[in-house]
Amino acid sequence: MTTDTDARDELIDLAADFYDQFAGGEIPELELPTRTKSNIEYDTESGVWTYGDRTSTRSANSVRGARKLLKAAYTIEFLANQLDEGRSSTLRELYYLSESWDNDEAQFKSQDESNDLVEDLEIVTGVTREDFHMRPEESGATLMGPLEIREQTRRGEREIHCQEDVGEGGYQIPNNPDMIEFLDDDIDFALAVETGGMRDRLVENGFDEAYDCLVIHLKGQPARATRRITKRVHDELDVPIAVFADGDPWSYRIYGSVAYGSIKSAHLSKYLATPEAQFVGIQPEDIVEYDLPADPLSDSDVNALESELDDPRFQTDYWEEQIELQLDIGKKSEQQSLASRGLDFVTDTYLPERLGAMGVI
């Protein structure tokens, strides 16, 4: 985590660069990695998406370019003040707030523009937007398991045990999960679960207690905060991460975003991705082996599976075998289809078998 002072310094340095370029009689410019698909590569060594070597230059040598740097300067000032005052804001607020700026040329025309600029600033400074105190709109995960945390809130510190001090809904992680510190834990592994129905099933069945498991609710495609907390649990508590999702191509993408990062946030892979995360299921193999209730694959499912076969993240023997099997059987199954074997089947049989086979338990 970057401290507020460090984050502020990085921003001010950037503004100082513009100043120095001006003072030296140069046209100010900003160099960034090219953020097109062709310059984003899957780094097989680190196992995550990263930028390639190509860079682009934002220069004030055109009206359009000059306007971009003007907006950057205003945004830097806003963010630096925000950090100074210990405040925070959302990306959407930044977009609207620009209307109050004294220079009309600095105002954003759309939220895409302000979002992109904040991503540029993340890349150039190496500071995440959470550390600029930019809050996401979507709220992150809930946690349930034998973990005691300390959260730094603006109302003081809170020490919370994620089983004993929370209701059945669990602990709601804050927008910036780096505001929490892990105090103590008794976790053997973490299970990141796609759907709320399954998360509740695991909690009701006491799976977190029986297996010393931290249950992280992904809520579908996980928010940045959720991916960040998952990575921190892995790295700091040194426990395996297992992703438990539906058995369809969209859920494999959820796994992919937890494990390998996404093209959109390639600059954050080190911060957000957990390449060691393993996929529990539902595997296409499970649909066959456990004879699960299934739906036929739709055309868009088939297309998504085929594009996964071309996705470098899924080019492993394991995924090729599973995806080809799925195309072959033409079926997909949801997590909750395990209920066709009874409400305890998932916690008494399926997860122990799968996690055992994976070497997690």
Place this chain on the structure above:
Amino acid sequence: MTTDTDARDELIDLAADFYDQFAGGEIPELELPTRTKSNIEYDTESGVWTYGDRTSTRSANSVRGARKLLKAAYTIEFLANQLDEGRSSTLRELYYLSESWDNDEAQFKSQDESNDLVEDLEIVTGVTREDFHMRPEESGATLMGPLEIREQTRRGEREIHCQEDVGEGGYQIPNNPDMIEFLDDDIDFALAVETGGMRDRLVENGFDEAYDCLVIHLKGQPARATRRITKRVHDELDVPIAVFADGDPWSYRIYGSVAYGSIKSAHLSKYLATPEAQFVGIQPEDIVEYDLPADPLSDSDVNALESELDDPRFQTDYWEEQIELQLDIGKKSEQQSLASRGLDFVTDTYLPERLGAMGVI
């Protein structure tokens, strides 16, 4: 709240009715209010949607009808056992679970069928599905404010103060909010907020502390649990409820579902709707008065506004004036557009002015 024993008794009574009809040589049948749009009316006295007088009869005098009653009998048995064992399940699990039933004819063909049956059982028994221990898939709201609750969890009781014992994410209410009891509070009113960005703004600015306000996050169209907790806060703590949403027709529907209930859950209006809830804004009037950044209305916005003019829930002088003004100016604004006046404008100016004018503060 219905106790588990009462809920179970209601279900068993229903099964006993079938039995008695059989024993008396009659063809078993079940009488339900007709659930078509024409039999759902807005009750101006109670201010919520209710069923009209028409009823339909599900009779076993056809194969189709007999199969429906068979499925009802199996579902009743499942729910009664679930209540006996203090367990719970989701609607989706019920659908899949039916595959394990020994009679193929009793298995559900689609989740719509099982969902509808559970709604039928709610209507006939007068017990909500939460009291049958059927959990929703979507998780409910978070709360932040001077309220101390006791939650009955399956791991024992938890006493939680919704400011002092939670992180910045707030208290995550459980799937069945009737498992919580209000112990103590210092609440003058509750503000039900549509977006996460605005909920976080209010919490960051300490609005809940400054105004003794309970901030309820609606998360868009609110889940049943969220509407239920809102109603309970109103009724049991005797405080006004104000709904703070975007200024567009979809957000007026969010307000409508909190205040008047929805057609789909007309049988639950007494349990879920809070007719006394007031709309704070963003009002079309506010877009003009505060000169808020706005987007043009799309065709579907205009259609939705026009259909609201025909909706009995919105047939008041206030709503007709606001909706006609909006059609006239052709604009909509989001909650977060208030940030164009600075990050504190919403808590220092807008909300105090509006809540003052409404008599809430």
